[in-house]
Amino acid sequence: MKAVLVSLAVAAATLGLAGSARAAASGDVVVFSTEVQPLDVYHDPAGCRRLPALAHVLSNLSDQPVRIYGNPFCLGPSLVVQPGFGTHVPGGAGSFSA
Numbered sequence: 001m002k003a004v005l006v007s008l009a010v011a012a013a014t015l016g017l018a019g020s021a022r023a024a025a026s027g028d029v030v031v032f033s034t035e036v037q038p039l040d041v042y043h044d045p046a047g048c049r050r051l052p053a054l055a056h057v058l059s060n061l062s063d064q065p066v067r068i069y070g071n072p073f074c075l076g077p078s079l080v081v082q083p084g085f086g087t088h089v090p091g092g093a094g095s096f097s098a
Contacts, residue, residue: 027062048074059086
């Protein structure tokens with residue numbers, strides 16, 4: 001039983017390291033804020049990016065899923081936006097990671 005627990009812990013640690021080594025997204029993430037502002041375009045996004053203060057809609061035109069967070073630190077619960085899809089985003093203090 002102890003050996004099984006150790007094996008599971010090693011597997012989880014290995015998968016965690018492999019997941020963090022993911023390549024940056026190719027393509028664009030586009031954020032619409034208001035009709036009087038130009039679009040914010042993030043080319044080949046990587047890491048945590050703070051959303052503009054008036055962000056309204058995010059479109060994921062990259063080849064990787066994007067996670068949307070309700071805070072500027074990419075921490076806590078998130079919403080996954082698959083490539084080719086979009087979503088409304090929280091204004092003010094949100095962020096995304098690719």
